[in-house]
Amino acid sequence: MRVQIIGFGIIGKGFAAVLKDKRDVLRQRYGLDIKVVSISDITGTVVNENGVDIQKALQVMEKSGRLIDYPGAVEMGGLEAIEEVDADLVLEFTPSNIKTGEPGLSHMLKAMEHGKHVVTSNKGPLVLKFRTLKDTAAKNNVQFKFEATVGGAVPIINLAKENLSCDEIVAIEGILNGTTNYILTRMHKEERPFEMVLKEAQELGIAETDPSYDIDGIDTASKLVILANSIMGINATYQDVKIQGIRKITPEAIELAKDDGYVIKLIGEVKDSHLEVAPRLVPVTHPLNVEGVLNVALLKTDVAGDITIVGKGAGAIETNSAVLSDIISVWRNGNNRNDGKDYP
Amino acid sequence: MRVQIIGFGIIGKGFAAVLKDKRDVLRQRYGLDIKVVSISDITGTVVNENGVDIQKALQVMEKSGRLIDYPGAVEMGGLEAIEEVDADLVLEFTPSNIKTGEPGLSHMLKAMEHGKHVVTSNKGPLVLKFRTLKDTAAKNNVQFKFEATVGGAVPIINLAKENLSCDEIVAIEGILNGTTNYILTRMHKEERPFEMVLKEAQELGIAETDPSYDIDGIDTASKLVILANSIMGINATYQDVKIQGIRKITPEAIELAKDDGYVIKLIGEVKDSHLEVAPRLVPVTHPLNVEGVLNVALLKTDVAGDITIVGKGAGAIETNSAVLSDIISVWRNGNNRNDGKDYP
Numbered sequence: 001m002r003v004q005i006i007g008f009g010i011i012g013k014g015f016a017a018v019l020k021d022k023r024d025v026l027r028q029r030y031g032l033d034i035k036v037v038s039i040s041d042i043t044g045t046v047v048n049e050n051g052v053d054i055q056k057a058l059q060v061m062e063k064s065g066r067l068i069d070y071p072g073a074v075e076m077g078g079l080e081a082i083e084e085v086d087a088d089l090v091l092e093f094t095p096s097n098i099k100t101g102e103p104g105l106s107h108m109l110k111a112m113e114h115g116k117h118v119v120t121s122n123k124g125p126l127v128l129k130f131r132t133l134k135d136t137a138a139k140n141n142v143q144f145k146f147e148a149t150v151g152g153a154v155p156i157i158n159l160a161k162e163n164l165s166c167d168e169i170v171a172i173e174g175i176l177n178g179t180t181n182y183i184l185t186r187m188h189k190e191e192r193p194f195e196m197v198l199k200e201a202q203e204l205g206i207a208e209t210d211p212s213y214d215i216d217g218i219d220t221a222s223k224l225v226i227l228a229n230s231i232m233g234i235n236a237t238y239q240d241v242k243i244q245g246i247r248k249i250t251p252e253a254i255e256l257a258k259d260d261g262y263v264i265k266l267i268g269e270v271k272d273s274h275l276e277v278a279p280r281l282v283p284v285t286h287p288l289n290v291e292g293v294l295n296v297a298l299l300k301t302d303v304a305g306d307i308t309i310v311g312k313g314a315g316a317i318e319t320n321s322a323v324l325s326d327i328i329s330v331w332r333n334g335n336n337r338n339d340g341k342d343y344p
Numbered sequence: 345m346r347v348q349i350i351g352f353g354i355i356g357k358g359f360a361a362v363l364k365d366k367r368d369v370l371r372q373r374y375g376l377d378i379k380v381v382s383i384s385d386i387t388g389t390v391v392n393e394n395g396v397d398i399q400k401a402l403q404v405m406e407k408s409g410r411l412i413d414y415p416g417a418v419e420m421g422g423l424e425a426i427e428e429v430d431a432d433l434v435l436e437f438t439p440s441n442i443k444t445g446e447p448g449l450s451h452m453l454k455a456m457e458h459g460k461h462v463v464t465s466n467k468g469p470l471v472l473k474f475r476t477l478k479d480t481a482a483k484n485n486v487q488f489k490f491e492a493t494v495g496g497a498v499p500i501i502n503l504a505k506e507n508l509s510c511d512e513i514v515a516i517e518g519i520l521n522g523t524t525n526y527i528l529t530r531m532h533k534e535e536r537p538f539e540m541v542l543k544e545a546q547e548l549g550i551a552e553t554d555p556s557y558d559i560d561g562i563d564t565a566s567k568l569v570i571l572a573n574s575i576m577g578i579n580a581t582y583q584d585v586k587i588q589g590i591r592k593i594t595p596e597a598i599e600l601a602k603d604d605g606y607v608i609k610l611i612g613e614v615k616d617s618h619l620e621v622a623p624r625l626v627p628v629t630h631p632l633n634v635e636g637v638l639n640v641a642l643l644k645t646d647v648a649g650d651i652t653i654v655g656k657g658a659g660a661i662e663t664n665s666a667v668l669s670d671i672i673s674v675w676r677n678g679n680n681r682n683d684g685k686d687y688p
């Protein structure tokens with residue numbers, strides 16, 4: 001399988017590192033031989049039809065942080081690479097932009113139009129144009145997989161689509177953002193105010209300098225849109241989510257909750273086509289009460305009942321478990337790709 | 345797809361009930377039309393190549409509890425039905441026997457030898473003869489799926505094999521028996537002795553009259569063997585498990601644990617080819633701390649890190665979510681079944 005990597009930041013480099021370790025497993029377990037025929041970042045593109053030397057690309061990035069410094073790299077953008085290089089699958093790893101979806105949106109559409117499968121960790125395009133992307137994939141007979149966009153390593157979407165395949169998912173609740181969960185967990189345990197814990201989280205690199213994307217619930221809302229659309233067949237966008245963040249949560253509120261056996265968590269919920277992100281009381285012993293940077297999703301289903309899945313919601317290596325699982329799934333479905341079915 | 349039901353007790357009748365509701369979903373979502381061509385219980389067999397009337401079979405069972413009372417039913421055993429009736433897949437739902445594996449073991453092997461896929465909820469044969477069953481399935485080019493044998497509705501095996509498909513599962517820990525978890529949860533909450541809580545659980549029908557299968561860890565050990573073999577590629581049997589049950593757990597021990605922020609849970613663990621069932625201390629906020637009759641499995645993996653899944657470990661309806669998911673999986677893989685791959 002010839003694969004193009006578009007975007008060579010944290011996730012892209014993590015992919016290269018994991019692929020290096022997993023080549024034998026992929027070959028032995030699935031008969032899958034992944035050849036990376038191009039890598040693009042914002043500085044340029046490395047192309048090699050016989051397979052780019054991944055180890056070398058990682059070394060170049062460690063040294064200069066610019067892919068153009070790879071010997072033989074050319075000043076070609078991601079879009080052009082998708083147009084020019086022959087490949088079966090495009091890995092879209094550029095940064096998420098939930099205002100325009102770009103550059104990921106154009107990359108994904110272009111890839112599909114060129115008959116290439118798309119696997120991505122980039123939320124932006126899906127939050128804005130989920131229906132367009134699904135339709136374009138169907139029209140061009142390619143597969144479109146995006147497990148890594150929600151919950152990092154936690155296979156929420158594939159769990160719902162593949163392992164609860166006869167179930168109707170009637171509602172989803174989850175903690176989909178590790179940064180806010182970390183802050184709330186520390187506020188709960190240490191009884192300290194929001195600003196103080198946020199500041200420490202920023203110093204530790206868990207929260208960003210501008211933390212609003214996380215703490216105002218924007219990231220959770222984006223992921224909720226993707227879950228609602230992909231698992232429950234809703235056609236929602238970011239505008240449809242009612243959002244409240246965690247800025248106003250006081251130590252007093254947490255203390256009150258604690259006294260009654262509850263924790264306060266930032267929960268994303270979709271139910272009856274209604275999408276909402278808000279701080280909510282969760283019983284201490286409820287499966288949704290997970291600590292620190294963990295993510296969790298609870299799927300309410302008609303046959304299996306409630307199924308909850310917990311794991312790491314981020315991480316350069318961990319997230320690539322979802323990416324590789326998606327690639328393997330594309331590979332497995334590959335033989336049947338022209339039968340018109342909507343593969344999960 | 346022509347399906348035979350062997351064993352028409354709680355799970356078999358639950359399957360019939362769920363299938364009735366899900367016919368349209370299966371057809372629309374997967375193009376799958378399930379025709380039940382025979383049903384067998386200990387009294388006899390109903391055969392109809394155009395499809396047995398499931399509703400009627402359920403009514404007969406409700407009335408007399410004997411399938412032989414179905415008009416036209418014949419005195420044919422399960423094994424003979426497998427030999428005589430033309431079908432694509434056998435659902436093996438007879439009661440689990442971990443001493444001999446029978447009658448399920450003979451049913452499964454016979455089905456495979458006749459080129460029929462097997463989907464089952466029956467642990468016994470897998471605990472005793474996992475390797476034989478896998479080899480026989482491979483030799484006869486049929487698929488063998490058994491998600492419902494462990495964790496009821498919780499898709500532990502398929503999660504590991506399908507959604508963490510590039511990961512190495514290095515260890516598994518779990519609460520795999522709802523009865524013991526219910527007893528321990530109530531002992532923890534109510535600070536009452538084991539015997540008293542057990543007696544109430546028996547009155548509620550949560551524990552059996554002879555409770556040793558559950559409380560002595562036998563059931564947990566059986567499920568652990570299946571997880572170890574199927575997910576981690578070990579070749580273990582029941583004899584390889586070191587087992588300690590929950591009879592000796594005192595309110596004092598639970599109280600001590602509680603004071604330190606722990607709960608006591610009956611945990612099955614497989615790690616470094618070592619299988620063990622024993623009461624263990626679990627931090628209150630750990631994902632393995634789930635209450636009541638819930639089951640949970642934590643998969644330790646090399647790429648994704650720890651992934652935990654929680655849900656109902658039993659139930660006539662719930663368990664059939666796993667059964668139907670397995671059938672759908674067989675159907676999806678069906679076109680490729682002769683390519684020699686070891687489908688998950």
